[in-house]
Amino acid sequence: MSHIQIDNLTKIYVGRRTQPRTMHDPEEHSGDNVLVLNNINLAFEEGEMVCILGPSGCGKSTLLRIIAGFEAPTYGTVKVGGRKVRGPSDQSIFVFQHSGLYPWMTVYENVGLGLRHIDDEEDKHSRIQEHVEMVELEGFEHYYPHQLSGGMQRRAELARAIAVNPDLLIMDEPFSGLDFLTHMKMREEVVNMHEFLRKTTLVVTHDIDDALIMGDRIVVLSGRPSAIKLVHVLDFPRPRNFEKDPGLSRLRSEIFLMLGVPYAV
Numbered sequence: 001m002s003h004i005q006i007d008n009l010t011k012i013y014v015g016r017r018t019q020p021r022t023m024h025d026p027e028e029h030s031g032d033n034v035l036v037l038n039n040i041n042l043a044f045e046e047g048e049m050v051c052i053l054g055p056s057g058c059g060k061s062t063l064l065r066i067i068a069g070f071e072a073p074t075y076g077t078v079k080v081g082g083r084k085v086r087g088p089s090d091q092s093i094f095v096f097q098h099s100g101l102y103p104w105m106t107v108y109e110n111v112g113l114g115l116r117h118i119d120d121e122e123d124k125h126s127r128i129q130e131h132v133e134m135v136e137l138e139g140f141e142h143y144y145p146h147q148l149s150g151g152m153q154r155r156a157e158l159a160r161a162i163a164v165n166p167d168l169l170i171m172d173e174p175f176s177g178l179d180f181l182t183h184m185k186m187r188e189e190v191v192n193m194h195e196f197l198r199k200t201t202l203v204v205t206h207d208i209d210d211a212l213i214m215g216d217r218i219v220v221l222s223g224r225p226s227a228i229k230l231v232h233v234l235d236f237p238r239p240r241n242f243e244k245d246p247g248l249s250r251l252r253s254e255i256f257l258m259l260g261v262p263y264a265v
């Protein structure tokens, strides 16, 4: 059984109607309704990292929010671990596009947020510390988010997400807004962390290179209403390098082309 099973998923955002509905005016095209996801069928396996690409506004974030239980599908079902998703769960942790750290809490407190249920203070402390160290933030435990760089904030957020030991990690544009070098470093850290922890991880990204360097598989969505354009297993050896791997480089050009850019930059 797949870890995540998505069957016939359709999402329509319902807007204000300007005209009464008629027989020839199906719901998905009426009024200001927006058909975002159109009959998506996908399965994600336990422990794999899948990167989801697609043009802006095609519904990538919507898909993640539905899998995380923040939004309900209009039609179809999403199951995680064999159970139908009916709302957010502690086992599916969402890392947002922009820092979701609580500004009034220190790094230590933010990382410990999901561990409040642990009564044994020593155990709790060692779990927080272990995850702070995993993202190389030791020494910054008592800093507040505004005292950290953008990259450090993302690392703290990652530590907070992983500390609760979720079954599923969902990341929406995890590197957006980071400078180039921090982006590269964070990407490497996420890949290393995934190699080590093997959590099922879904990453939405605009960045084709990120998807090809990180993913065990990629899913490419078409423009809205989104349907699946490509599902591709990335069995290229790691660490991946476009210059040294002509197959990877060729696939990169194909995906650029698929997304409307006829030349890879």
Ligand SMILES: Nc1ncnc2c1ncn2[C@@H]1O[C@H](COP(=O)(O)OP(=O)(O)OP(=O)(O)O)[C@@H](O)[C@H]1O
Pocket (backbone or CB within 6 Å): 013, 014, 034, 036, 054, 055, 056, 057, 058, 059, 060, 061, 062, 063, 206, 224
């Ligand atoms: N709550 C909402 N109500 C109405 N429409 C929405 C809502 N959320 C998203 N949409 C619409 O759904 C479409 C898909 O949005 P979504 O954010 O999922 O796309 P995306 O592929 O993640 O975009 P981007 O890559 O630009 O972040 C957009 O047209 C957006 O306007």
